[in-house]
Amino acid sequence: MTGVAALAWLYLLLAHGGFWRTSVLLPKASRQPQRWPAVVAVVPARDEADILAETLPTLLRQDYPGPYRVVLVDDASTDGTAEVALAVGTGRLDIVRSEGPPAGWAGKVAAMETGVRAATDGEYLLFTDADIAHPPDGVRSLVAAALGDDRALVSQMALLRTETVWERLIVPAFVYFFSLLYPFARVNDRRSRLGAAAGGCMLVRQEALEAAGGLAAIKDALIDDVAFGRLLKDAGNRTWLGLTTSITSRRPYPRLADLWNMVARSAYTQLRTSPLLLVGCVLGLALIFVVPPLAVIIGPTDVRLLGLLAWAVMAGMYVPMLRFYRLPWLLAPVLPVVAVLYTAMTVDSARRHWMGRGGAWKGRTAKTCQ
Template identity: 60%
Template sequence: MLVVGVLALAALAGWLYLALGHGGFWKTGPGLPPGADPSGWPEVVAVVPARDEAAVLPETLPTLLAQEYPGTFRVIVVDDGSGDGTADVATRLGGGTDRLRVVGALERPPGWAGKVWAMSEGVQDAGEPEFLLFTDADIAYAPGTVAGLVRAALADERDLVSQMAMLNTDTRWERLIVPAFVYFFAQLYPFRRVTRDGARTAAAAGGCILVRRETLAYAGGVNAIKGALIDDVALGRLIKRAGGSCRLDLSRDVTSRRPYPGLADLWTMVTRSAYDQLRYSPALLTGTIATLVLLYAVPPAAAVAGLAGLVTGTGSAALAAAAGLLAWTIMAATYAPMLRHYRLSPLRAPALPLVALMYAAMTIDSARRHRAGRGGAWKGRTAPH
């Protein structure tokens, strides 16, 4: 029981740091600053990589084309070798508007990730706008969102402004796993540290990234992240390392319409990039799993074991129970704001350890798939590593 108590104290120390000293990662506000309308609105071109997205485009592309942006705004859909008529659907949804251009990506060169190559093709076709908006085909936009992104970029002189899209939580599995996915992302890349100039933390959320074209070109262009599987984080790092200023926020105005109806769909979403996040390192994999177990599994286990020990009079039971319960409480308290952001009951928060153990299993499976030659599998492609 003494060993359990010591592990619980270590977990408690970890949660005290995370809650108080880790960039306020658990906070979900305040969102984009309102900003004032500029005297002249810069040109914006949205680049939408699309591979076999015919089913979801009718729910998303019209919301982008309907943006009431005061300046010049165009949309380029890059058909990335689709076999389901994606280009035809996009053209039909455009209805002849000169705001939309549908282009076919050339054959992907060796060493390029599929999405990044499609992004590069869109940039080549965009001309010389002041801002590029990289957005996924499954992302829908509330009215006025593009103008709000530009206001925020101009008001704070940001080179990159990104919004973490609201993901679907319609099914039981989505409600269990999706808020935790965003919570863990924020824990890895605290949004306030991303936004703080001078801080080393850099990231972006791939569903919605507004970036200054000249800054991107100065940083090396999309070519500089050509092999990136987690392209949004790579793009954020690229811009920040080049001296650019970034901003990352949660959003309810940017929403994903991609469904993940079953556990297998969500499992694939996570395993696709989890091992890439660890740079394909067995040592980092081992350390990550050990940290997840310490932070998420030890507190409830110590609390239960300690309370049982109090009944039987086991030595050090009080230490294990107190440290475990306090760490578990802090953990749940930091998770509750994300649940509220997704309009879910904070009473779900104490179950986070179970979800964390599922993510640990997904991470291990991601490494297994990589070793089997199926790493980063997405729509018939694997990662270029």
Template identity: 60%
Template structure:
């Protein structure tokens, strides 16, 4: 019982730090600031990498083409070797919307060795975009509320940001989506607290791949997409690239940007997470072991200690009050930090105490991700394997860790 008490106290200490000293990761607001309109609206080109997305594009592409942006705005759909007629569907949607002057569909050329498929498609879109001030990287499954592009640009120009990213609201229509998706976003925010991403000088850097508005010149000065060409988790890699180059970033949760991709089965969600979890750990067995141990300490110990301590109190066991009390307090703090995310997704906060069960599932998904990598199936997406980096390979080349600096950084943080 003494060992359980020590573990419970350690878990409680961890949760007190997370709740009060970890960048307010559990907060779901405030979202994009209103900002003031720029004197002249800069040109924006949206780049949409698409591989076998014919089914979802009718729900999403029209919302992007319909944006009433005050400046020049166009959309490039990059067909990344699709076999389902994605390019034809995109072109048809442009015709039906009467936006053929706003839409271009380009075919991605053969992917060079060492490039991840999506990053190569993004690069092809950048090449076709010309020289706009901003590039909006977005996914084929992302739908935009009216006026979203205008609000993104206003936030970037008024806040002098080089990268403005919005975490899309994901689907929670099915039972498994309701159980796992809010926790997925919660764990992402815990790993990359949004307020720390936004804070100048903080080392935390990330972005959400569904919606990333980037200053084109800053991206070029940082090394371009070539600097992250092998990244499987391209959004986090891009956020790190921009911030390490001196760029100013912003990341928020958003209701204006929504994903229309369904994950009806547990297997669909499992594959989505396991595909890249081990990549996030840089293919390191040591980081994998540390992550699993930390998940067990923070999420499994509190309910287990509460149960063990309660049984010990009923049996008059010595020191049983310590694990019972510390475990319950840690479990309570955990649930309290998860409740705002559940409310954001319109779900009952009464689901919050079940978070340890979801965390254990995530631990299993992470282990499975490592297993898939070791068997040669890691990172496979839509039938195409990702580049295989060496174990422990850093997310960015060493030359990009502070070598280049963005235009805004060289001007004292003020973009021209």
């Protein structure tokens, strides 16, 4: 098994789209557009009063040369989300009330659709979450990148918080595992069928979205960003996904339980709620991440050397992500421990699904959203 794990890491290092590289950053346009298209930012918000005062102003103060406004969808909030938005809002802000998802729709996708219906004047739509803060030139840079190479979708994975011990341990691995599943280079390759996006920041050409079937085509998606990216890619559009340090998430995850819930909410959905895929995932994670350090600890000499090689490659491929998040490289050898935690979260995600609590988020479950 140790030899298989070593071969797996060799493949991941050399032939898996360079998923471990963190240099996939927003392309800079060689020249500025002659005409800046109209952009509408759509912000689905459910019970986000605590964070909007910090993030919404960054959207409203965009230095964008063309027509631009923000549509905030108050998704049946009970904490005064709309009132907080009004208190920090300007003439660029419109607030639309949603009474919750209709039958057959997931909650966030339904809120996004409400925003789309209110954004008929937008040639481009910027879907962004309520906890995301944007730099002043954020929209300008996204539009320039989209127009510069005829991309229908440009998406950036917001920089997540790493202030607490648990955030430092779990968050970089979350992004690392995401890129392992969806290597950015392959997502950005027109010849590849792989599609994905990061829900915190997705700029899309409205015409392309409508031609692909609109949000109704992914109305029941719980992992809406990946489904969104796949929808646009399957329709033959050029898409781009990458990292950023300038777009940041302000949502704190101070406890392990907070991060656990974030992952467990959708991990089993990622496996298509298949018990067979769940077993395969658990065995695969154990083989790739757990076997090498175990071989080093309890294996005979020749097996230890092979396990050490696999563990070293694993840790070395994780170092770029730690550096990207400005964290010490000494956390790299701990990745097997983090992988065990993610395995437990995935199993717990399946347990919640079987108990009828799958996809629970903001007081709704997958069942109640449909």
